[in-house]
Amino acid sequence: MSGLARSVGTIGGLTAISRVFGFVRDMLLARVLGAGLAGDAFQLAFTLPNTFRRLFAEGAFSVAFVPLYSRALHGAPTQEAGEDAAADFASDVLAVFVWVLLIFSALAMIAMPAIVFALAHDYRAVPGKFELAVLLSRITFPYLALVSLVAMLSGLLNARARFAPGAFAPVLLNVVLIAGILTGWWLRGPNGDDRIVALALAMAVSLAGVAQLVWMGWAARRAGVRLSLRRPRFTPQVRKLGALILPATFGAGIYQISQFVDTFFATQLPQGSLTLLKLADRLNQMPLGIVGIALGTAILPLLARxxxxxxxxxxxxxxxxAFEMATLLTLPAAVALAICAPAFTAAFFVGGKFTAGDGALMAHIVVALVCGLPAYVLVKILSPGFFAREETRTPVMTAFAALAFNVAVNLVVVRRFGIVGLAAATAASATLNCVLLYAVLHARHWFRFSARLASRIARQAAASAVMGAVLYWLLPKMQTHYAGTAFERATSLGLLVSAGGAAFVIAAWAFGALDKRVLAQLRRRPGRTRDAAGPAL
Structure with a gap:
């Protein structure tokens, strides 16, 4: 347990740094571009490689590759293992993976007009919007190939319990994108064309992929990972990996697949809807990325071993x-985001080209999205229970069920409730996926709730309710400050966060919702990687 907690602390801490930089990026983007033509076009262009990245590279590829590489490195009872076996397997995968990425990227860039039309055919109704979206998408799409190689190198290091380099890589993405926004803003000038900013941002996306690949290559070499580029060979292990990736795409990537569904429906709504949805999702992604990615990344190699x-x-x-850690962090985060959404959107995003009306609508989207926040994270805790056993059929079935549910609900609610209904449908489908995954794990005796775990989660929920009551009472008392000066925004939000945090900690302590051993391990500064991983492995 101590190894898991320290690994989660390492990944979560570095991911938190990345999310802070990402938040700064989105604040600048909202003010510089707003929710208009160029903003929508860039969001679509960024969604394509970014969603494929999460779906294939960090989702399907990682959950299929890490257990097989871990087995080659550490061994199974009847299998030869060690550095040589691991290096051969990884090199064989790389030899095939590079060609798959090159061919897929080239075909996608050629077919980009058709891809954009399939996702956003209504963009053709706005002069220049469809063409800009195609151009930006072609510029950003090479990022997929670059970051897929980054994900592979990250998987090699994760199997060795070296989580820090991969967790730091997204920081580089956000730093380069911030530089792209500022460069585009400077080139555009005060009254220039917003398309200049969008083009600068699109180029920054691919440059960020280069920076991340260089960083991970250096980290892998420093860790002693051996890789060689050889002639592609479809060895039995490579074929086994290929057989696992396709079903893992649906099992681990329902949230990402839903992003394409959401994008399709959002582009049919009034201009700016896609931008508002993506910015709202960034708020939702703060705890999801920090907690979900950290826990999911940390437990997969541990479970496999x-x-x-x-x-x-x-x-x-x-x-x-991992389940207990996830609920301890996501339940209060979901309650706080739902109640404080108007304050957060007004304080962080309203300004420049982002209007107060945009902020108010975005707040409603945030509330709908965070209703599914615990489920988003718990799916990342439950899915490794299947993938570590190389069982991919069940996650595929539950993912298909949740995706079909999402599409069906969208067809009903989007016309009536617009972008807010779309966000609520996404949250509901994630919750369904979570429930189905747990039901199967429970039935197979692979994972079951204990009375202690259920009691702890109930106490966490009670503490979150107390915190929610405090925030609900305090929120309207500073209403005029959320869109005021920078000092007023900072102090009002600081008071909200401090009061909410204090209320939760006091209530959780009183209700017995906090496991002192877990808290001590999460607070402990991670030591050297081999020490952190040792006892738990």
Missing amino acids: HIHAGEDREAQDIQAK
């Missing part, structure tokens, strides 16, 4: 502890 060693009880214990 315990399961391959026949240590089922230890594997269940890791999943239970």
Whole structure:
């Protein structure tokens, strides 16, 4: 448990830094571009490689590759293992992976007008919007190939319990994008064409991929990872990886697949809807990225190792502890975001080209999205229970069920409730996926709620309710300050966050919702990677 907690602390801490830079990026983007033609076009162009990245590179590829690489590195009872076996497997995968990425990227860039039309055919009704979206998408799409190689290198390091380099890589993306926004703003001038900013941003996306690849290559070499580029060979292990990736795409990537569904429906709504949805999702992604990515990344290699060693009880214990950590952090985050959404959107985003009306609508979208926040994170805790066992059929079935539900609900609610209804449908589908995954794990005796875990979550929910009551009472008392001067915005939000945090900690302590051992391990500064991973592995 101590190894898991420290690994989560390392990944979560670095991911939090990335999310802060991402938040700064989105604040600048909202003020510089607003929710208009250029903003919508860039959001679509960024959605394509970014969603494919999460779906294939960091989703399907990682959950399929890491257990197989971990087995090659550390061994299964009947299998040869070690550095040589791991290096051969990784090099064989790289040899095939590079060509797949090059061919896929080239075909996608050629077919980009058709892809954009499929996702956003209504853009053709606005002069120049469709053409700009196609151009920007072609500029950003090489990022997919670059970051896919980054994800592979990150998986190699994760299997060795070296989580920090991969968790830091997104910081580079956000730093380069911030530079792109500022460069575009400077080139555009006070009354220039917003398309200049969008073009600068699109080029920054691909440049960020280069920066991330250089960083991860250096980190992998420093860690002693051996890779060689050789002639592609479809070895039995490579074929096995390929057989796992396709179903894993749906099992691990329902949230990302839903993003394409949401994008399709959002582009049919009034101009600016896609931008507002994406910016609202960034608020939702703060806790999702920090907690969900950290826990999901940390437990997959741990689960795989315990399961391959026949240590089922230890594997269940890791999943239970991860579940408890997830709810401890996401329940209060969801309540706080839902109640304080108007304050956050007004303070952080309203200004420049982003109007107060945009902020008010965005707040409603945030409320709808965060209703599914715990489920988004818990899916990342439950899915590794299948992938570590190389069982991909069930996640595929639950993902298809949730995706079909999402589409059906969107067809009903989007026409009546617009972009807010679309966000609510996404939250509901994620919750359904979470429930289905747990039901199957429970039925197979792979993971079951204990009375202690259920009691702890109930107490966390009660503490979150107390915090919510405090925030609900305090929120309107500073209404005039959320869109005031920078000092007024900072102090009013600081008071909200401090009061909410204090209320939750006091209530959680009184209700017994906090596990002192978990808190001590999360607060502990991670030591060297081999030490952090040792006892738990």
